[in-house]
Amino acid sequence: xxxxxxxxxxxxxxxxxxxxxxxxxxxxxxxxxxxxxxxxxxxxxxxxxxxxxxxxxxxxxxxxxxxxxxxxxxxxxxxxxxxxxxxxxxxxxxxxxxxxxxxxxxxxxxxxxxxxxxxxxxxxxxxxxxxxxxxxxxxxxxxxxxxxxxxxxxxxxxxxxxxxxxxxxxxxxxxxx
Numbered sequence: 164x165x166x167x168x169x170x171x172x173x174x175x176x177x178x179x180x181x182x183x184x185x186x187x188x189x190x191x192x193x194x195x196x197x198x199x200x201x202x203x204x205x206x207x208x209x210x211x212x213x214x215x216x217x218x219x220x221x222x223x224x225x226x227x228x229x230x231x232x233x234x235x236x237x238x239x240x241x242x243x244x245x246x247x248x249x250x251x252x253x254x255x256x257x258x259x260x261x262x263x264x265x266x267x268x269x270x271x272x273x274x275x276x277x278x279x280x281x282x283x284x285x286x287x288x289x290x291x292x293x294x295x296x297x298x299x300x301x302x303x304x305x306x307x308x309x310x311x312x313x314x315x316x317x318x319x320x321x322x323x324x325x326x327x328x329x330x331x332x333x334x335x336x337x338x339x340x
Contacts (some may be wrong), residue, residue, distance in 0.1 A: 165200040166207045167218040172269045174219070178315045181216050181223040184248045189291045197325035198289070200248060201226050203246035209220050210267045212305055214312030217268050223249045225306040225309040229302065239301050248287040250310050255297070262304050263338060265331060273334040276318050 170176060188194055197220065205213040205226060215226040224247060231241025261277040282303045288294040298306060308318055322328055329338065 165196075165203055167200050169204065169208060169213075169267045170219050172317060173267075176219050177216060177268055177312070177317065179216070179221060180315045181214075181313045182223050183223050184287070186287065186291050189248060189287065189289070198226070199224065202228075202244060208267050212309040213267065214309050216312045216315075223313045225250070225313065226307060227309060229305060236303075237301070242302060242305075245296075246289040247284065247306075247310075248289075250284050250286035250306070250313070252287070252307060252310060253260070253283040254279045254281070255283055260300070260304075262301060263334060264304070264308055266308070266318055268312075269317060269319060271331050272319075273329055273331050274319055274322045275324065276304075276308075276321045277323070278304050278321070280304070282306065284310075304315050310325070317330045 197215070201213050201215065204218060205228065210228045211240060212227040215222040226244060226246050227242055228244040229239060230244040233240050257279050258281070259277040260280045261275050263273045264276045265273050280303050281290065281299050284296045284298065284306055286294055311317065319328065
């Protein structure tokens with residue numbers, strides 16, 4: 164088990180767009196070890212998604228694992244551990260909704276971000292095959308949040324009202340749930 168350090172806001176690598184992952188690299192031993200490290204890191208930190216740039220690997224890849232079930236955002240559909248190489252998001256419906264987002268690279272803070280709620284993700288899967296996934300609601304927000312990291316962006320870049328950037332401790336006490 165290899166837990167990698169998640170770099171935090173202010174580290175210059177978080178603002179550099181990741182490089183596409185070549186198909187021939189996807190099945191390599193190096194990539195498989197990176198995926199094990201990312202999975203171990205995600206689970207150790209307790210997140211639902213992790214992008215390679217967050218562990219200072221400048222690649223267009225992310226993993227997402229959402230347990231599903233009841234949450235503060237309502238009933239959420241599960242996403243088993245999924246690996247996304249070179250993902251591209253297509254907005255299927257521009258209607259937005261907002262969620263209080265947190266990030267492993269921005270620890271201790273939450274921010275209210277509005278994003279489109281119906282998307283199609285085209286990506287290369289762990290076997291090197293083209294794949295797509297249509298998502299709505301909270302799960303659409305999750306993929307947009309994670310894939311922002313692949314473009315050198317953080318959720319805070321999307322906050323329209325800076326009064327809705329708060330410390331997580333205060334958010335738990337005072338934010339409407």
